[in-house]
């Protein structure tokens with residue numbers, strides 16, 4: 001994605017974008033995803049993706065091959081180790097949820113696959129069959145959420161690191177000897193990874209909160225209860241309504257979201273109606289924070305400054321008035 005370049009002034013691009021949310025979300029028209037795209041159009045979509053965090057392409061009657069071709073313009077497609085991959089193509093995920101096949105745990109706020117060292121930069125989800133009612137996907141801008149934090153909190157969390165792993169998928173393994181062996185193999189393949197709590201977007205340079213309740217276990221260098229209450233505070237920002245865009249699906253829509261700056265949660269209210277979707281993910285970079293990881297000794301200093309740190313700034317008490325305090 002980083003090497004797509006930017007759209008030159010002399011390049012003519014036919015796509016139009018229209019914002020659909022205040023902090024994130026734009027609808028893209030003027031492009032036909034059943035056909036190959038020229039490089040300038042791909043660059044324009046790449047720029048819009050980074051700028052708007054969630055792109056909605058309505059009325060795209062595309063097949064699986066079109067979806068995968070579109071995905072590959074932005075990087076290598078990745079294979080989800082625990083999802084419902086198509087039998088003949090591991091990079092294609094098919095969600096065919098209906099009576100007897102309820103949706104998996106996608107109704108928890110998350111950024112895709114942060115249990116990997118390099119989580120996917122983006123995800124494309126395409127609607128084939130949608131329920132008459134329900135089944136929306138809700139997105140939250142984690143850059144807007146970061147900007148909304150107080151200066152003190154921004155300062156405190158910048159440089160922290162958190163540990164992530166594939167905890168929600170562990171229950172997919174059976175409690176048999178074979179199931180335990182398979183789980184152990186996956187734990188060796190995907191050991192817990194550390195990511196910065198604040199991620200700097202490689203294209204826009206904007207800072208985003210990069211912890212999520214689905215995969216983040218704890219913050220390094222903090223006591224368990226400190227880590228838990230800080231994570232709870234950071235997890236809760238996704239519920240601030242103004243940072244959200246709620247996407248209502250129609251058939252043949254493609255949504256391309258940026259995992260570096262947005263989180264999402266699927267609404268499972270439609271079950272047992274049918275909802276059929278296809279999905280691909282695009283390989284991403286190792287998340288980069290705003291600076292060197294914080295030294296725990298420094299963190300304690302920020303958390304509980306000694307009273308002497310305020311000596312020059314504190315209010316003068318009654319009995320001190322008129323005296324030379326220095």
Ligand code: SIN
Nearest residue numbers: 106136137265266267
């Ligand atoms: C997902 O988290 O990939 C699923 C989103 C959805 O089904 O709306």
